[in-house]
Amino acid sequence: xxxxxxxxxxxxxxxxxxxxxxxxxxxxxxxxxxxxxxxxxxxxxxxxxxxxxxxxxxxxxxxxxxxxxxxxxxxxxxxxxxxxxxxxxxxxxxxxxxxxxxxxxxxxxxxxxxxxxxxxxxxxxxxxxxxxxxxxxxxxxxxxxxxxxxxxxxxxxxxxxxxxxxxxxxxxxxxxxxxxxxxxxxxxxxxxxxxxxxxxxxxxxxxxxxxxxxxxxxxxxxxxxxxxxxxxxxxxxxxxxxxxxxxxxxxxxxxxxxxxxxxxxxxxxxxxxxxxxxxxxxxxxxxxxxxxxxxxxxxxxxxxxxxxxxxxxxxxxxxxxxxxxxxxxxxxxxxxxxxxxxxxxxxxxxxxxxxxxxxxxxxxxxxxxxxxxxxxxxxxxxxxxxxxxxxxxxxxxxxxxxxxxxxxxxxxxxxxxxxxxxxxxxxxxxxxxxxxxxxxxxxxxxxxxxxxxxxxxxxxxxxxxxxxx
Numbered sequence: 001x002x003x004x005x006x007x008x009x010x011x012x013x014x015x016x017x018x019x020x021x022x023x024x025x026x027x028x029x030x031x032x033x034x035x036x037x038x039x040x041x042x043x044x045x046x047x048x049x050x051x052x053x054x055x056x057x058x059x060x061x062x063x064x065x066x067x068x069x070x071x072x073x074x075x076x077x078x079x080x081x082x083x084x085x086x087x088x089x090x091x092x093x094x095x096x097x098x099x100x101x102x103x104x105x106x107x108x109x110x111x112x113x114x115x116x117x118x119x120x121x122x123x124x125x126x127x128x129x130x131x132x133x134x135x136x137x138x139x140x141x142x143x144x145x146x147x148x149x150x151x152x153x154x155x156x157x158x159x160x161x162x163x164x165x166x167x168x169x170x171x172x173x174x175x176x177x178x179x180x181x182x183x184x185x186x187x188x189x190x191x192x193x194x195x196x197x198x199x200x201x202x203x204x205x206x207x208x209x210x211x212x213x214x215x216x217x218x219x220x221x222x223x224x225x226x227x228x229x230x231x232x233x234x235x236x237x238x239x240x241x242x243x244x245x246x247x248x249x250x251x252x253x254x255x256x257x258x259x260x261x262x263x264x265x266x267x268x269x270x271x272x273x274x275x276x277x278x279x280x281x282x283x284x285x286x287x288x289x290x291x292x293x294x295x296x297x298x299x300x301x302x303x304x305x306x307x308x309x310x311x312x313x314x315x316x317x318x319x320x321x322x323x324x325x326x327x328x329x330x331x332x333x334x335x336x337x338x339x340x341x342x343x344x345x346x347x348x349x350x351x352x353x354x355x356x357x358x359x360x361x362x363x364x365x366x367x368x369x370x371x372x373x374x375x376x377x378x379x380x381x382x383x384x385x386x387x388x389x390x391x392x393x394x395x396x397x398x399x400x401x402x403x404x405x406x407x408x409x410x411x412x413x414x415x416x417x418x419x420x421x422x423x424x425x426x427x428x429x430x431x432x433x434x435x436x437x438x439x440x441x442x443x444x445x446x447x448x449x450x451x452x453x454x455x456x457x458x459x460x461x462x463x464x465x466x467x468x469x
Contacts, residue, residue, distance in 0.1 A: 020115070053107060105378070109368075130300065160327030168235075186262060211392055213290070234260035298315045357377060382401075
């Protein structure tokens with residue numbers, strides 16, 4: 001019969017279910033709910049690691065300029081094969097972007113380990129997975145960390161509609177979902193080049209409606225997706241895409257009027273007569289405020305904090321809070337914190353690889369990733385940072401993460417994390433501090449009977465009590 005994890009105290013729930021994991025030197029909060037709300041004033045929007053990242057837009061523009069120069073030289077030098085130069089340039093760019101990606105993962109890790117606002121930091125990770133980009137190609141990889149830094153972090157304590165607008169207009173999203181290739185069939189740009197096979201791309205429109213706002217089975221049709229895609233034409237990245245301006249800033253959103261589909265768009269029964277960029281913005285703003293979006297967001301939040309089968313009463317309460325506050329996220333978080341379903345004593349969630357890694361490092365006293373290569377570690381654990389391979393993001397249910405092979409990988413990594421510390425940290429003292437009033441008797445006995453200090457420490461990290469939150 002499998003060992004069941006112990007019940008959770010309110011302090012342990014605040015630290016581990018709402019937060020990112022307790023630290024041994026942290027005192028359990030006397031008022032867990034107040035401790036969570038007080039973090040709103042302690043959150044650091046732009047930590048040093050994120051601020052120090054190289055400029056993704058400039059790196060992408062340098063690569064494109066180099067590739068164009070090689071192609072121009074090939075046209076001028078008839079008979080000269082420039083393919084090796086193009087291939088080498090692409091390989092160098094991939095390597096540079098992977099280095100930028102790894103630096104971004106390190107910055108994200110350092111922020112999670114050092115933060116004094118772990119609940120708000122968890123919400124950054126939640127929203128980054130909600131407005132998901134996947135680093136599946138070099139250009140999206142280049143922007144992955146900047147997306148979380150610039151589109152999510154500044155708005156995590158703001159309004160949902162503002163975060164949605166920032167996410168959809170960010171270069172990472174526009175590139176990932178091929179929006180920079182979309183051109184209105186009746187636009188001026190299409191008329192100038194009637195023989196070119198560039199046309200409407202519906203990817204961004206579909207994912208905004210299906211994943212980011214309204215949710216599936218909320219009543220929209222394929223016709224609504226197509227109309228919204230037409231409204232979005234012209235949304236692109238400054239200095240990138242068709243008709244790019246070499247002097248543009250590829251870190252910024254741009255609107256290209258010549259590529260925009262003219263005319264009024266009718267979406268979900270409402271006419272949008274606005275001109276240019278304002279048309280899609282108006283539709284997106286409306287989506288962000290609908291009851292369908294409120295329910296979609298509430299369902300995901302309830303699942304994240306109250307279990308894989310989210311309680312209907314909690315979903316309804318969160319959706320009502322979202323609607324009343326017009327998507328004010330601090331108000332929504334307060335409703336979440338006040339929901340009794342999120343404070344049930346039994347563990348409600350199985351930690352994802354990212355959650356488990358961060359909570360392990362916090363529990364062991366790490367405040368920086370240091371020489372630990374977090375990107376590689378997450379690959380080993382099966383959850384690549386910013387790379388779920390789908391716009392839907394990483395799953396938030398235990399069935400995706402609790403397989404036997406995945407657990408064996410955690411055991412192996414727990415031993416690696418414990419090895420340098422086994423003689424300096426007493427696991428018998430550490431365990432009750434990072435799981436206050438929540439350490440099961442069976443787990444405590446296993447730790448006490450471990451054959452070595454290192455084994456005892458590793459047992460803490462892979463115990464049923466620690467694997468769940």
